[in-house]
Amino acid sequence: MGNKLLIVDDDHLILKMLEDSFAGDEFELFLEKDVDAALRRIMSDRPNVAILDICMPKKSGLEVLQEAKKIDPGLAVIITTGFSSTQNAIEAMKRGAYDYLTKPLDLHKLKSVVNKALECNLLNRKVHYAGRPEQITEAETAEDIMIGSSPEMIEIWKMVGQVADSDAAVLIQGESGTGKELLARAIYNNSRRKNRPFLAVNCAAIPENLLESELFGHEKGAFTDAHARRIGKFEQCNGGTIFLDEIGEMSLANQGKLLRVLEGQEFQRVGGNETVKVDVRVVTATNRSLVNSVKEKQFRIDLFYRLRVVSFFLPSLRDRHEDIPLLINLFLKKFSKKYGKNIKGVAPEAKELLLANPWEGNIRELKNVINSAVVFCKGDILLAEDFSSFLQARSGFREIDLETAGDDYCAVFGKMLEPLFDTICHKNNGMVYENINMGLEKALIRMALGKHNNNQVLAAKLLGISRNTLRDRIERYNIA
Ligand SMILES: Nc1ncnc2c1ncn2[C@@H]1O[C@H](COP(=O)(O)OP(=O)(O)OP(=O)(O)O)[C@@H](O)[C@H]1O
Numbered sequence: 247m248g249n250k251l252l253i254v255d256d257d258h259l260i261l262k263m264l265e266d267s268f269a270g271d272e273f274e275l276f277l278e279k280d281v282d283a284a285l286r287r288i289m290s291d292r293p294n295v296a297i298l299d300i301c302m303p304k305k306s307g308l309e310v311l312q313e314a315k316k317i318d319p320g321l322a323v324i325i326t327t328g329f330s331s332t333q334n335a336i337e338a339m340k341r342g343a344y345d346y347l348t349k350p351l352d353l354h355k356l357k358s359v360v361n362k363a364l365e366c367n368l369l370n371r372k373v374h375y376a377g378r379p380e381q382i383t384e385a386e387t388a389e390d391i392m393i394g395s396s397p398e399m400i401e402i403w404k405m406v407g408q409v410a411d412s413d414a415a416v417l418i419q420g421e422s423g424t425g426k427e428l429l430a431r432a433i434y435n436n437s438r439r440k441n442r443p444f445l446a447v448n449c450a451a452i453p454e455n456l457l458e459s460e461l462f463g464h465e466k467g468a469f470t471d472a473h474a475r476r477i478g479k480f481e482q483c484n485g486g487t488i489f490l491d492e493i494g495e496m497s498l499a500n501q502g503k504l505l506r507v508l509e510g511q512e513f514q515r516v517g518g519n520e521t522v523k524v525d526v527r528v529v530t531a532t533n534r535s536l537v538n539s540v541k542e543k544q545f546r547i548d549l550f551y552r553l554r555v556v557s558f559f560l561p562s563l564r565d566r567h568e569d570i571p572l573l574i575n576l577f578l579k580k581f582s583k584k585y586g587k588n589i590k591g592v593a594p595e596a597k598e599l600l601l602a603n604p605w606e607g608n609i610r611e612l613k614n615v616i617n618s619a620v621v622f623c624k625g626d627i628l629l630a631e632d633f634s635s636f637l638q639a640r641s642g643f644r645e646i647d648l649e650t651a652g653d654d655y656c657a658v659f660g661k662m663l664e665p666l667f668d669t670i671c672h673k674n675n676g677m678v679y680e681n682i683n684m685g686l687e688k689a690l691i692r693m694a695l696g697k698h699n700n701n702q703v704l705a706a707k708l709l710g711i712s713r714n715t716l717r718d719r720i721e722r723y724n725i726a
């Protein structure tokens with residue numbers, strides 16, 4: 247018990263039939279013949295799943311669907327109809343229905359759809375699908391939750407509900423910062439393997455010649471530095487899920503080795519001849535287009551097909567604008583709490599600025615911006631000026647044609663410094679050179695680390711400096 251099923255139909259015979267057929271199941275049932283009563287029920291009892299007849303007196307099922315979704319965007323609604331019309335079905339799915347079934351109802355099928363809809367709804371509640379910011383609870387701001395209520399994200403939640411429990415390989419593609427790792431964790435958290443390990447390996451962060459041993463382990467003496475046997479990630483997460491991030495960066499040689507393991511679910515440690523059998527689910531992610539990599543012969547086509555049995559594409563934040571206010575609110579709560587502030591919201595002009603921003607760094611960028619703004623905010627509302635340094639710096643760059651600047655950023659920085667130069671000189675007399683250079687270096691390092699999720703190897707590679715230099719600067723500038 248505990249899960250709630252609402253059935254709305256004006257035909258009392260159908261109501262009775264559905265009541266009987268769901269009676270023994272683990273549902274608390276609500277039966278309504280009237281649409282307004284059904285909407286009140288959604289408000290008061292928050293059912294998980296609703297079966298809704300499209301042909302109702304007073305209002306059509308589609309209208310009720312729309313109103314129901316306004317009350318609880320996470321409600322999984324199954325539309326039923328006596329007439330099959332593609333347009334109705336499309337309309338229903340567009341308005342956020344979970345599924346669309348035609349009468350006479352095949353009870354077996356209906357039950358299976360209801361169960362899937364329930365999973366999807368529970369998942370939405372669990373990965374905290376929150377249609378309205380006020381639905382985000384205190385506890386949720388503490389952990390890394392994944393939210394979204396745009397149609398694109400709803401499709402993703404539905405798919406997670408459908409595939410989480412299977413052991414199928416999952417490939418997640420999307421631009422940097424769109425939440426690929428978070429999605430990988432959501433799939434894992436909702437799978438049967440959730441009590442077994444989840445291990446993430448960033449394929450780009452580990453030098454090519456060490457990746458094989460990282461994944462599959464090695465025997466003592468396998469190579470010069472192999473002083474003892476080492477158990478690899480695949481063995482460590484036996485029974486669990488391995489997340490291979492940045493799979494697009496894997497060398498062709500390692501791709502071949504991975505493919506063999508996926509085909510047989512067995513391997514040998516480097517330098518060993520004992521065959522190790524494992525049962526590991528593989529989730530991979532990349533911000534490259536693997537199709538292009540395959541075309542350019544940088545990625546093996548056979549491995550590509552093996553990895554993308556289930557394929558997710560996370561849309562960029564600019565393609566799902568409606569999620570921005572929701573995310574702002576989540577991060578606002580999260581960082582207010584972190585810094586012990588009591589920030590209640592975002593001023594309308596500030597919100598406009600945020601909505602208009604292109605968010606090339608996607609959710610990670612938005613999160614960082616809200617983080618800084620919360621730090622700078624003096625009152626209890628975030629104002630446009632709390633974001634201004636960030637947004638101005640960006641527009642400063644925008645005005646200058648980066649194409650014509652080539653590798654010489656003198657004009658770029660000149661233009662940015664010009665309006666501030668007098669003040670800087672005044673404040674830093676005798677130290678201008680050192681302080682500006684230091685500031686630039688610090689900003690660069692922060693951005694590189696931010697871009698690569700604090701991965702030092704990748705940040706150093708991006709900047710073209712050694713990892714030791716990077717470490718030294720992180721310490722020197724006290725970069726957290
Ligand atoms: N839907 C979401 N709801 C809340 N937070 C999110 C969401 N998507 C991403 N984030 C947050 O944004 C940041 C970036 O997410 P994540 O690391 O999963 O992105 P990514 O796609 O793996 O990026 P990259 O390709 O750069 O590795 C993380 O801090 C994550 O918690």
Ligand SMILES: [Mg+2]
Binds near residue numbers: 427699
């Ligand atoms: Mg990532």
